[in-house]
Amino acid sequence: MIRESFSEGNSWIHGIDPRLRVTGATAFAVVVAVSYDFRTLTTALLLALCMALSARLDFREVMRRLLAPLIFLLLLWAVLPWSYEGDTLKVWGPLVITRPGVTLCAQISLKTICLMVAFMALVATMTVDTLGHTLNRLWLPDKMVHMLLITYRYLFVIELEYQRLVRAMKIRNFHPKTNLHSYRTYAYLVGMLFVRASERARRVHSAMICRGFNGRFVSLRTFPPNLRNYIFLLGISFSIVVLVTLEWMK
Amino acid sequence: MSSVIFNLSKIRYAYPGGPLVLNDIDFTLRAGDRIGLVAPNGSGKTTLFHVIMGLIKPLSGTVEVFGAPREAEVDFIEVRRRIGLLFQDADDQLFSPTVLEDVAFGPLNLGKSRQEAVTVARNTLDFLGLNGFEDRVTYKLSGGEKRLVSLATVLAMEPEVLLLDEPSSGLDSSTKDTLIDILNGLELSFVLISHEFDFLSKTTEHIYTMHGGRIRFDQELDIHTHEHAHLMGKQPHRHL
Structure with missing residues (x-):
């Protein structure tokens, strides 16, 4: 984190x-x-x-x-x-x-x-978000700045999702061992995270479009x-x- | 007759490889309407909202919003400016690091200057009783705060209509009361999805249901009584 x-x-x-x-x-x-x-x-x-x-x-x-x-x-x-x-x-x-x-x-x-x-x-x-806005002011491509800022924002959400999945595994008595079952379970965990992250990305994008997003972020910061x-x-x-x-x- | 905000007719939609979620749906909203939509999970309520906003293209049928047919992506730009959609999961809606930036995002996209956007954002936050939230970090807000801030992000665009997707789910009763007061204080038409009859009865005039991919209309509110049993039932008490 x-x-x-x-x-x-x-x-x-x-x-x-x-x-x-x-x-x-x-x-x-x-x-x-x-x-x-x-x-x-x-x-x-x-x-x-x-x-x-x-x-x-x-x-x-x-x-x-x-x-x-x-x-x-x-x-x-x-x-x-x-x-x-x-x-x-x-x-x-x-x-x-x-x-x-x-x-x-x-x-x-x-x-x-x-x-x-x-x-x-x-x-x-x-902070990372100050860094993002700074890079934006330094004429770095918008796309890179968006990726940085949105990764930063959603890393926490994805971590929460990861913790939820791990808890779900733990309460059903999962203990990692060196066997196929453990490997498969971890593969499912990673796969689930990817699926959820991409679903989340789709929904976030919809939400941004609904608020008139046209590919351009405007930063409110002044230095x-x-x-x-x-x-x-x-x-x-x-x-x-x-x-x-x-x-x-x- | 009051003016029609949107009119869906014969809308069909199915997710790839799935059954029809919306099956020849007709749905009209007029200015001043406050409609509640209650239906089981997976019955297509959220899909219906996404069709209205142009996020999903229906397989067939026509979407008419503010008096014009809407088909292409550009047709929906005006729709999205005038209709606000509150998403089910506040984390989907709040993507900026701080509250003020997130609330100002919509107004900035509408072409307002930085100064104007900040003013609108602050006013909206004040209106929702969220003074002092400007510099809070969005992912550190509680569930209830996130919901109210998402509502602020939608209201900051000064929409004429709201589509609210389960705004009351996961809220405690005091936040729910705040939300009810806010919704009743707004001079907007809205469609509200919820599973909670109490919440719907306090905020909406009509409650519709969805079944088999269609909407069942006009179930006017009836006051009725239940007999029910629970522990300590003989003690004088109130249900909230």
């Missing part, structure tokens, strides 16, 4: 115009993604940590959210160092650890953690200007200039 604990804070980052935050985070992400110099990447990581600190994110929650990408990175570290060709760094029995392999792993790890933290600080600090917007704009532009200089002006 979607938990939006970061969006509930009230640091100065939360008060910045969401459009600036989304554009800033995107620009930052592009620069970091195409950088390979370790000076650039460590600076970017430091910047990301600064953002997380100034957004006053809960450290344990940040770590909890980093867990999934960390497991993924672990997988890379387990495979890439010996499977990549290049200068030998170390020999462990039959395994040859190569320098480019380790370098690549380190780069990927730094970039991943850096971007995750930056997005937690800048983007996860707004008033404030001083913090300018400070943030200055800060993020400066950071990006620094990163670009470190990477390309040697």
